[in-house]
């Protein structure tokens with residue numbers, strides 16, 4: 001993995017290149033992948049866009065996060081599981097006072113989540129579910145396998161959700177999408193950083209983009225650009 005911007009370098013250390021700010025405030029980073037022609041999915045999933053370099057960045061970003069925030073749509077489609085501790089991240093996490101593994105945080109209105117699924121079992125930390133007071137599902141169904149946070153009346157309020165995570169000491173947030181959740185985070189003005197892999201592929205079709213939702217008008221600034229085997233890894237920060 002080499003760095004093209006801001007200053008060229010070979011063999012970049014990913015944990016350093018993607019270190020979170022050190023001021024204790026909540027920082028929301030998203031990590032998404034897109035084809036060169038803007039598709040966020042191939043055959044309904046992101047896997048077809050991922051490259052070996054993308055997998056390395058994906059794993060490194062999880063290793064740095066306190067919490068992985070993901071929409072229920074992505075958790076269902078991509079077969080998410082609660083997160084295990086990785087030995088290679090142990091010493092850095094201990095030095096930063098982090099838990100052994102990030103907490104999986106699921107955002108869902110309908111709560112159509114199977115309590116027996118790997119979303120709630122096998123991980124190092126208890127999964128959190130963030131929902132609204134008007135949730136159509138039954139939060140008590142999940143109470144034995146997850147902590148359920150109510151943030152918002154009719155819809156999950158992103159600011160309230162992030163405040164509830166901060167109350168639990170979770171401030172280094174990694175949002176892994178999907179496009180609907182990410183659009184809401186951006187619309188709420190809470191997307192501090194977007195890590196975007198541009199996979200060297202043209203896929204055509206009508207797959208969704210990395211944000212799905214109402215029109216936005218937000219500027220971002222390019223903070224870093226890495227390259228590996230033709231894939232680009234851009235880090236954009238909010239202006």
Ligand SMILES: NC(=O)c1ccc[n+]([C@@H]2O[C@H](COP(=O)([O-])OP(=O)(O)OC[C@H]3O[C@@H](n4cnc5c(N)ncnc54)[C@H](OP(=O)(O)O)[C@@H]3O)[C@@H](O)[C@H]2O)c1
Pocket residue numbers: 031032033034039040041044045046070071072073074075077078107108109110111112131132155156157158176177178179180181182184210212
């Ligand atoms: N290219 C990439 O990097 C990337 C990354 C992630 C996902 N994807 C792809 O994106 C697709 C999924 O897209 P998506 O946009 O449907 O996924 P999503 O944003 O993960 O999920 C949408 C769902 O999340 C819940 N949700 C999100 N915001 C909410 C809010 N404010 N309040 C209440 N619930 C909220 C709702 O769940 P309920 O339905 O449970 O109410 C909603 O139906 C998949 O094909 C996946 O493979 C691509």
